[in-house]
Amino acid sequence: MKINWGTGLVIGMVIFIGFILILVYKMTTDHNLEHDLVTDGYYQKEMELQDDIYARQNSMAMEEQIIGQKNTKGYVLEFPESYDPKNIEGMVFLYRTSSKKLDFELPLDLTDSNFLIPDEFLLKGRWNITIDWEYEGKKFRFKKEITY
Template identity: 75%
Template structure:
C-alpha cells in the first residue's frame, strides 16, 4: 500500500492528537503532580494586604530591629530592649516552602526580650519566619528568610 501526502498528514495529526491526549490524561490522574496554592485562604490573605503593609512600615521605622541567631537549642529571636516584653502579644509563623506539612505557629508571649524556637521543630533548610505582633495598640510585622 502506497501512502500519499494526504494519508501521511492524517496519520501525523492522529499521532499528535493521541500524544497530547496521553499527556492530558497523565497530568489529571497522577497524584504526584498535584500542586496547591502557596497558602490556605490565599484570597482572604490578599484582602489583608494593606494592613500588613502598614505593620511592616511600623517595623521598618523602629530604631533597632528584631534579630535572629541560630544556636545549639534552636533559633533565638531577640526583640529590641526598648519594648516591655509583657506587653508584646502576637504569633510567630514558620513557613517551609518545600513542604506545607512542616509549617507551624507559636504564640508570642514573652517573659524577657528573647523567644527560642526549638531546634526539634526545625529541619535543616530554608524557612520563612513571620512575626505578627502588637505593642500598645500598634501593629508590627517582621519577615525574614533563614536557612537553618
C-alpha cells in the same frame, strides 16, 4: 498502497492532536496527582494582602530591627530594647518549604526582649519565620528565611 505527503501530514497532525488530548485528559482526571495550594485558605490570605503591606511598612520604619541568631539552645529573636516586652503581643509562625507537617506556630510571650525557639522544634534545613505582632495598637510583620 502509497501515501502521498498531504495524507502523511494529515495523519501526523491527527496523531499529534490525539496525543495532546489524551495527555490533557490524563492530567485532569488522575487522582494520584496532588493539586494542593501552598497554604490552606490561600484566597483568604490574598484578601489580607493590604494589611500585610501596612504591617511590613511599620516594621521597616522601625529604628532598630528584630535580630535573629542561632545559639546552643535554639534560635533567638531579639526585639529592640526600645519596645516594652509586656506590651508586645503576637504569634511566631515557622514554615518549612519541604513539608507542611513540620510547620508550627508559637505564641509570642515575652518577659524580656528575647524570644527563644527551642532547638527540638527546628530540624536542619531551610525555614521561613514570620512574626505577626502588635505594639500599642500598631501591627508589625517580620519575615526572615533562615537555614538551621
